[in-house]
C-alpha cells in the first residue's frame with residue numbers, strides 16, 4: 001500500500017481541462033467504432049447522395065456561384081455535420097454526467113473544478129469534430145469535392161461552428177433535470193430546421209424575406225458562409241469577420257451560461 | 269484535521285445542518301451516526317469541499333474550503349454515498365483516469381492502480397468493464413479510487429450500505445489497515461455495529477443537530493444501561509403488560525413490536541417479569557448498543 005507517494009496536487013486550469021480530454025480519450029479508444037456511423041459514414045452518405053446523386057440534376061448557376069453542386073454543398077455539409085454532432089455530444093452525454101453516470105460528481109470531487117470540467121468537455125467536442133472533419137475532408141478529396149487548399153481550413157471553420165453550438169447546448173443540459181425530453185424537441189425544432197434552412201443545401205435568398213432572419217441568427221448559416229468562403233472564395237473580409245464575431249459571441253455567451261449552470265448544479 | 273463551529277447548511281428554506289460543532293483529530297476514525305435525512309451527507313459534502321457552507325466556520329486540513337477547495341480536495345479521498353464510477357471503462361482505467369486529475373504522472377497512476385486493485389481484491393477483474401460488476405465490487409472500487417492520491421483524510425459516506433456481511437467485513441478490514449497507516453477516517457453510517465467497529469469517536473446526528481458525542485463505549489455507558497431485556501408479544505397483547513413491567517428497570521422503551529427494559533441485569537428483570545405472570549412470545553437479554561443510545565436520545569429507532 002505504501003508507495004513512496006507524491007500525494008495529489010492541484011493542476012493548472014488548461015491542464016485540468018486536458019486531463020478531462022484524456023479521460024474521454026480512454027473511453028474513445030474502447031468505443032470509437034461505435035461512433036463511426038454518426039461521425040464517419042453518415043456525412044459521407046450525405047455527400048454522395050446530395051453532392052453527387054442529387055447534384056447531377058443541378059445546373060451550375062447563379063445560386064451555386066457557377067460551381068458544380070458537389071463543390072457548392074461539400075463545405076457546408078461538413079459545417080452542418082459538425083453542428084449536429086456537437087449538439088449531440090452536448091445533450092445526453094452531458095446530462096448523464098450530472099444525472100445518470102454522475103461522473104461529473106466524481107471529477108469535481110478531485111482538485112478539478114466545475115469550470116475546468118466544462119472546459120474539458122468543450123475541448124473534447126472540438127477534438128472529436130476536428131478528427132471527424134479531417135476524415136471527411138480526405139474522403140471528399142477522393143470525390144473531387146475540393147477546388148483548392150482551402151479544404152484544410154474548412155475543418156477549422158466546421159469545428160468552430162460546432163463548438164459555438166455546443167456551448168449553449170451544454171448550458172441547456174446543465175439545467176435539465178428530467179430525462180431530457182427537451183433534447184428531442186431541440187433536435188426536431190431547432191437543429192433539423194437549422195440544418196435545412198441555413199444555406200446548407202441552397203442559398204437563403206430562397207427563403208421569404210420575412211423569415212430570413214431565422215437563418216441570420218443561426219450559427220450554422222454563419223458557419224456555412226465561412227466554410228464556403230474559405231473553399232470557394234467570394235467572401236469579403238468584412239462579412240467574414242462578421243461571421244467569426246457572431247460565432248465567437250454565441251460561443252462566449254453559451255460558455256458563460258454553461259459555466260454558471262455547471263457551478264450551480266455541481267457546487268450545491 | 270477538520271474543525272467546524274456552528275456549521276449550517278441550508279437548501280432554500282430547508283435547514284439540513286443546523287449548527288454543528290465537530291473536531292476531528294489526525295489519525296482517528298470519526299463517525300457520523302444518524303437516520304435518513306439527519307444531514308450526514310450534507311455535512312460530508314461540506315467537508316469534502318464540494319458544497320459551500322451556508323453559515324458557521326469550517327476548516328479542513330487547516331484550510332478554508334470556500335477559498336482553497338482544490339487544494340483541500342487534492343489531499344482528500346472521497347467515497348460518496350452513491351457510486352459514480354465510469355461504468356464504460358475498466359476497473360484499471362477508472363483508477364488511472366481518476367488519479368490523473370490529481371496531477372499524478374502516468375507511470376505513478378499505473379503503479380498505484382495495480383496496488384489498489386490488489387488492496388481491494390479486484391486484480392482478477394482489472395481489465396473488465398465496471399458496468400457488470402457486483403454492487404460490492406463497485407463499492408470496493410470506489411473505495412480504492414478514493415485512495416489513488418494517498419489521501420491524508422478519507423471521507424466515507426455509508427461505505428458498506430447494500431453490501432453482504434462478507435463484503436462489509438472485507439471493507440472494514442481495509443479501513444482498519446488504512447487507519448493503522450495513519451490515515452484519518454470520517455465515516456457516516458446508520459449501522460450501529462459499523463460505528464461501534466470502526467469509530468474511535470462519533471457523533472449521533474438527528475434532524476441536522478448533534479445529539480451526543482463520544483466514543484462508542486462512553487456513549488453506551490452514558491445513555492444506556494449495561495444490559496437490555498427485550499420482550500416481544502403477540503399483536504395486541506403488549507399494551508396491558510406495560511404497566512406490569514415498567515418498574516422493573518431503570519428505563520423502559522415501548523416500541524410498536526416489543527418492550528425494551530434497560531437494566532444492569534436482564535436475567536433478573538426477566539425472572540421478576542415471569543413472576544408477575546408476564547408471558548412474552550419471546551425474550552432476549554443483550555448488551556446495550558448504540559442503537560439504544562440513539563433510541564434514548566431521539567425517541568426513535570435508527571433503522572426504520
Ligand SMILES: Nc1ncnc2c1ncn2[C@@H]1O[C@H](COP(=O)(O)OP(=O)(O)OP(=O)(O)O)[C@@H](O)[C@H]1O
Nearest residue numbers: 268279284302303304305306307308309310311349
Ligand atoms: N441538494 C439538496 N437540495 C435540497 N435538499 C437537500 C439536498 N441535499 C440534501 N437535502 C435535504 O437535506 C436533508 C439531509 O440530507 P442528507 O443527505 O444530508 O441526509 P443523510 O443524513 O445523509 O441521510 P441518508 O442516511 O438518507 O443518506 C434531507 O432532508 C434532504 O432532503
Ligand SMILES: [Mg+2]
Nearest residue numbers: 308309310349
Ligand atoms: Mg446520506
